[in-house]
Amino acid sequence: MKNLLAAIERNLRDAAVTEISDETRFDAAYKAVMQCALAAMLSSGYRPSTSEPGHHATLIQSLPLTLGLPDQAWIVLDALRRRRNANDYTGDIVTPDMVEECRAQGRQLQDALLRHLKKNHRALLAG
Amino acid sequence: MSGIAEFLLGQVRARVLSVLFLHPGKALHVREIARLTGSSPGSLHRELRSLGDAGLLLRSEIGRQVHYQANEASPVFAELAGFLRKTLGVADVLREALSGLGDQVTLAFVYGSVAAGTETAGSDVDVMLLGSAGYADAVRAFAPAQQVLGRDVNPTPMSIDEFAKRLKEKQGFAVQVAMSPRIWLKGEENDFAELVAHRKAQGSRLKAQGARRNGA
Numbered sequence A: 001m002k003n004l005l006a007a008i009e010r011n012l013r014d015a016a017v018t019e020i021s022d023e024t025r026f027d028a029a030y031k032a033v034m035q036c037a038l039a040a041m042l043s044s045g046y047r048p049s050t051s052e053p054g055h056h057a058t059l060i061q062s063l064p065l066t067l068g069l070p071d072q073a074w075i076v077l078d079a080l081r082r083r084r085n086a087n088d089y090t091g092d093i094v095t096p097d098m099v100e101e102c103r104a105q106g107r108q109l110q111d112a113l114l115r116h117l118k119k120n121h122r123a124l125l126a127g
Numbered sequence B: 001m002s003g004i005a006e007f008l009l010g011q012v013r014a015r016v017l018s019v020l021f022l023h024p025g026k027a028l029h030v031r032e033i034a035r036l037t038g039s040s041p042g043s044l045h046r047e048l049r050s051l052g053d054a055g056l057l058l059r060s061e062i063g064r065q066v067h068y069q070a071n072e073a074s075p076v077f078a079e080l081a082g083f084l085r086k087t088l089g090v091a092d093v094l095r096e097a098l099s100g101l102g103d104q105v106t107l108a109f110v111y112g113s114v115a116a117g118t119e120t121a122g123s124d125v126d127v128m129l130l131g132s133a134g135y136a137d138a139v140r141a142f143a144p145a146q147q148v149l150g151r152d153v154n155p156t157p158m159s160i161d162e163f164a165k166r167l168k169e170k171q172g173f174a175v176q177v178a179m180s181p182r183i184w185l186k187g188e189e190n191d192f193a194e195l196v197a198h199r200k201a202q203g204s205r206l207k208a209q210g211a212r213r214n215g216a
Helices: A002-015 A022-043 A055-066 A071-090 A096-120 A122-126 B002-009 B011-021 B030-037 B041-053 B077-087 B090-104 B135-149 B160-168 B172-179 B189-196 B199-215
Strands: B057-062 B065-070 B105-111 B125-131 B153-158 B183-186
Touching: A002 A022, A002 A096, A022 A055, A022 A071, A022 A096, A055 A071, A071 A096, A071 B135, A071 B153, A096 A122, A096 B135, B002 B011, B002 B077, B011 B030, B011 B041, B011 B065, B011 B077, B030 B041, B030 B065, B041 B057, B041 B065, B077 B090, B090 B105, B090 B125, B090 B135, B090 B183, B105 B189, B125 B135, B125 B160, B135 B153, B153 B160, B160 B172, B160 B189
Parallel strands: B125 B153
Antiparallel strands: B057 B065, B105 B125, B105 B183
16 A cells, blocks of 8 residues: 555656646546545555456546545546546647646645555555 | 427427437337327328328338438439528527627527538537537537437537637647637627637728728
8 A cells, every 4th residue: 555655656756747748647537536446445445356348447447435535536537537538549739738637646646545555544554 | 499380380390300300210000200390190180191192201100100300312302301400490599598608609509510411310419619608518508409419418608719710720620610610609600700710800890891981
């Protein structure tokens, strides 16, 4: 868990670097979003089967259950997931606005995750 | 826009044709067509038979049920499907969603496979939004439309200047969007042509207009 939390912070910092392309910044922020969802799921005692297709969608869908994410936030996260897919496979564009949105979502999830862990799983933070 | 199709074809015929032509390859039972178009099966039988006689629909009997589907072999299939797609299909639903963003969107159009008519069952609806709307707001505005359409909507908001700049620099995405077919949701082809024209030329034309106005 500690490694995962460190990776989230690292990816969000990488996403803040403006010297690199919007695509790479977006990827880093998106990775942080996924890691937040993964950490929240693991802390609840579940493990997603990451070798199966659709596990990103599953992770995002789990957020209302693990971190109590409101629907409005879920809708945007799911759109970011599809955007990332479209960027990777069909060269769809990533704009600076999308990078900022993905970073903001990542930060918010990180905050929610840390609050959740402090409140419900103190042992995980210590270990 | 839906007004055009209903004005030309009549409400019932416009709805019947859109239900069948926007989902070619799908044969529907008469009662199902009635339900989807909000008309009574009785009056619909005659309408469907006439459209079948005109060669626009294919009739088939499955057991005792009569099914109809769009006749893709009709010489006007592509034109009619395109017309309906632009007037009654996806565009209407998206336009309604777009109204939630108000003045934040100056120009909006569908591009990609749905605009080109080459979409598959899983295709997203790609929507370009030029103006000041943000990505998250755009995604939220189109969320209800996704449910109605049964397709994900993929909005790309961008300022007009940003798009013009990317186009001028011949960036892949902007060029591709500029070259591909469009279904207009807000604004029209002329607005886009003006945008695509060299910004320098645009500036001088606007200046020329201003000078004329001042002179008059």
